[in-house]
Amino acid sequence: MTQSNVRAAFERHFNTHGTLYASAGRINLIGEHTDYNGGFVFPGAVDCGITAMIRPNGTDRVRAYAVDLDSYAEFGLREEDKPSESWARYIFGVCREIQKRGGRIGGFDTAFSGDVPLGAGMSSSAALESTFAFALNDLYALGIDKFELARIGQSTEHNYCGVKCGIMDQFASVFGKKGCLMRLDCRSMEFEYFPFDPVGYKLVLLDTVVKHELVGSPYNRRRESCERVAKMLGQEFLRGATMERLDAIRDEISDEDYRRARFVIGEERRVLDVCDALQRGDYATVGERMYATHEGLSKDYEVSCEELDFLVDVARECGVTGARMMGGGFGGCTINLVKDDLFADFIATAKRKFTERFGHEPKVYPVVISDGAHKID
Ligand code: GAF
Secondary structure, X not given: OHHHHHHHHXXXXXXXXXXXXXXXXXXXXXXOOOHHHOOXXXXXXXXXXXXXXXXXXXOXXXXXXEOOXXXXXXXXXXHHHOOOOHHHHHHHHXXXXXXXXXXXXXXXXXXXXXXXXXXXXXXXXXXXXXXXXXXXXXXXXXXXXXXXXXXXXXXXXXXXXXXXXXXXXXXXXXXXXXXXEEEEEOOOOOEXXXXXXXXXXXXXXEEEEEEOOOOOOHHHHHHHHHHHHHHHOOOOOOOOOOHHHHHXXXXXXXHHHHHHHHXXXXXXXXXXXXXXXXXXXXXXXXXXXHHHHHHXXXXXXOOOOHHHHHHHHHHHHOOOOEEEEOOOOOEEEEEEEEEHHHHHHHHHHHHHHHHHHHOOOOEEEEOOEOOOOEEEO
């Protein structure tokens, strides 16, 4: 559907055809707000993403059409050409970051469309960045490796979109592999694929369909807290810090910074526990750690919200094996590991109770773990 829409829109706008590329949104089983702390994450790409048709146009300008928004933007490739449309900045940023790395690209025409639910914490922006980084690398035969493609997306967020994100989303979107989660060490960038097929269980996202816009940039402030504590501990990242060492400087840091760091230290351990438990088929431990992560994200890291806490409480009441908020926070989805025989009841109960409380249904997305960035032949 998306492919044929994109193809038709491209042909309508530019009177020719181009090459199709796609990339994916992501889930993260566990390891939240650890990436920019040099810690571990455990994401996978999903079966929704961005599809783009692209064709070099022989000029030094990009002509881009966002099919879903019915919005058109045209911009050059110099730093001062930054487009005013926020969606176009992701494409512009990717072009600029490629150029900063010595990649020679020219203007191109593109139309793109996506089916990653916006604001759900599944990283539609990383899917967009990865699609264009991957496509331009391929079309212009730049020879950039996949790690650098992920970094190009991350730098786009930092330098053109104002989010000081870690590497998890872009990594998942570029490296994603069907049926596999990936444990990534965000300090060394070493990673391992973990086939993920929990027999007898389903992994499902419940989308609160809320995104609380907070004043300032709470994500960047969380990162600053962690960096302050790491500095006090004499480390580049919080990764590797212990509770003993954190407690030793407790009087020298704010209570807020202390709690942020406490969450990150606990989360690092939980990712490793979950990976070990999965290898033993010990889903009870996986689920218990997911709940513990939620508790930490809600109380110590303070990135949850009433709607997310509510859904996690309902999951617990229904006997769901594991549930937690997923992604950056302040809205979006919970991720739930549910036994097959509880699934239908849980979804019905969650929908009913959530609607009674908040006046609208949560959306339900079954998780299908899929491939990341690729060319569509
Ligand atoms: C967002 C960021 F983009 C990621 O880098 C990561 O920090 C995540 O929030 C929280 O784990 O998706």
